Amino acid sequence: MATITFIQHDGTSRDIPLTEGTSLMQLARDNRVPGIDGDCGGACACGTCHVIIDREWLAAVGPRNAEEKQMLELTPDVQPGSRLACQIQTTGALDGLRVHLPEHQM
Amino acid sequence: MNTRTLLPTTLNPTLRRLAEQAITKAQATIPIPLQIKGAHLFLKAKQRALKQAPVRPPVETPLPPVEQLALTEIDVSNPFLFRQGLWQSYFKRLRDEAPVHYQPNSPFGPYWSVTRYDDILAVDKNHAVFSAEPFIVMGDPPEGLGVEMFIAMDPPRHDAQRKAVQDVVAPKNLQDMEALIRSRVRDVLDSLPEDQPFDWVPTVSIELTARMLATLLDFPYEQRHKLVYWSDLAAGSAEATGGTADTDETFIGVADMASHFTRLWHDKAARRAAGEKPGFDLISLMQGNDDTKDLVKRPMEFLGNLALLIVGGNDTTRNSMSAGVLALNRYPEEMAKLRADPGLIPNMVSEIIRWQTPLAYMRRMATCDTMLGGQFIRKGDKVMMWYASGNRDERKFANPDAFLIDRDNARQHMSFGYGVHRCMGNRLAELQLKILWEELLPRFSTIEVLGEPERVQSNLVRGYASMMVRVKRAK
Ligand code: HEM
Ligand code: FES
DSSP states (O other), X not given: OOEXXXXXXXXXXXXXXXXXXXXXXXXXXXXXXXXXXXXXXXXXXXOTTEEEEOGGGHHHHOOOOHHHHHHHXXXXXXXXXXXXXXXXXXXXXXXXXXXXXXXXXX | OOHHHHSOTTXXXXXXXXXXXXXXXXXXXXXXXXXXXXXXXXXXHHHHHTTOOOOOOOOOOOOOOGGGSOGGGOOTTOXXXXXXTOHHHHHHHHHHHOSEEEESOOXXXXXXXXXXXXXXXXXXXXXXXXXXXXXXXXXXXXXXXXXXXXXXXXXXXXXXXXXXXXXXXXXXXXXHHHHHHHHHHHHHHHTSOSSSOEEHIIIIIIXXXXXXXXXXXXXXXXXXXXXXXXXXXXXXXXXXXXXXXOHHHHHHHHHHHHHHHHHHHHHHHHHHHTTOOOOSSHHHHHHTSTTTTTGGGSHHHHHHHHHHHHHHHHHHHHHHHHHHHHHHHHOHHHHHHHHHOGGGHHHHHHHXXXXXXXXXXXXXXXXXXXXXTTEEEOTTOEEEEEHHHHXXXXXXXXXXXXXXXXXXXXXXXXXXXXXXXXXXXXXXXXXHHHHHHHHHHHHEEEXXXXXXXXXXXXXXXXXXXEOEEEEEEOO
């Protein structure tokens, strides 16, 4: 089974079955992964779905889009692998992806 | 200072540029309070010369039910709409019949109203087409008082200034503040009178927010009520929001605020220069950041950013503190749910903020011709995003007028706005409300609202001037 691993700030992790054709934010919310608020429902307008992608996965996930860059600019604790989970579409190619959660959402 | 508002519009461009340069230079050298006084004198002289009447606060008259009005007559800029309990019906009619609505004749000039959740979100996100400059209130503030705040700036200027100060309310800093906030909440609650009527607004809501602000700004604690007074003046101008603050009083208040903050700045700078470790308050953060370390030399920006934190963090949280008590009294079944499961507090906090929507709107200006909801909006048009309406949009929230502490999408309220201007203090506001309810619940067996609260006169601030309550301690 294809899975995505969400790693909490305290190090605990959970494997979530990968459903294709949704966003990483929605996948996390549907599976009640704590630490992702997604207050704007995926419109790239709230910055509360901040995640950090493992470096080796950055290419597979693709670059930040322009709107997302703007929101991430204002996110505290932004890191090179920072992304907004609502802007990442889930595909089979992301099987095994490791996603870290920040300590806080903005 | 907003040089544009000071200069006659008829100046030719070259003269105008020279005059602007001169004013900017003066701003950097003349002490701020004098500048404000100067602007005040200038405004008075101009009013005398042009025989203009100074703006006076609007007078309240009963408004008609919305069914009696033609769509074109609906004017939601009226500062008495909330107070008279009519706002829900007015906005519902707009959402259903004219979700992007034009009102050409209002005391605040012509404006568009955007009233559905999805349309508001689209406008708020699109800062390139819908600019937050020059002001986010409906009318223009008194001439000469156009202080510059990053809430009313577009990127990239906005981003640089916000980044300089946002750490003061970043979640990490809040963790350290939590214990302090809690102990202050306990102090205030422990001293409430038992079983006799008192006014919740000054005793609890204003007191707690004033203490918080004094901490964020490292402002002399015993003078904290000045912060509240300045904030009320800044948000209450008749020109800007239809409020009750008088222009002369506002100028005097702002000059006083300017002198206090200028002194605080120089005092901190001197202590830092003498080798003292900088604190984690707002001014110390500004002084430690390259973009803002000389902010005191750009007085209107300096004042604007301080005013922004004071106003942003004051009314809004204060009125949410009162709103929670009111809502739980109006919906006793929700109080029962809360008593049965205090774990609902965080979700309830979001629901309180949705239900109240402490700021009714933010304003934008169209930077180019554009279409929205089938309407043609012209470059330069004023566009109001009515969060208060979006939060009651039945297309987004089921049974939207009801207060439901376990509402599953309560967090998706738009009271904090969206996009680059999304509220910087949202986590602090949530934290203060969460702590308040965690401390209230075990302490009091009843918190009873007596009669109707008195609502504030404003088209922006949705708040309570007074609310009588009686509490009984838990045995
Ligand atoms: C329930 C409480 C609060 C509400 C409802 C509220 C609401 C808002 C709204 C509607 C905006 C503009 C959003 C937009 O244009 O999209 C805003 C921005 C802002 N708020 Fe709040 N606010 C609250 C508490 C606070 C607190 C406690 C602080 C600070 C201590 C604060 C500081 C600010 C600042 C600095 C901005 C400007 C952000 C920017 O332009 O980037 N607010 N707030
Ligand atoms: S859910 Fe709001 S930015 Fe991703």
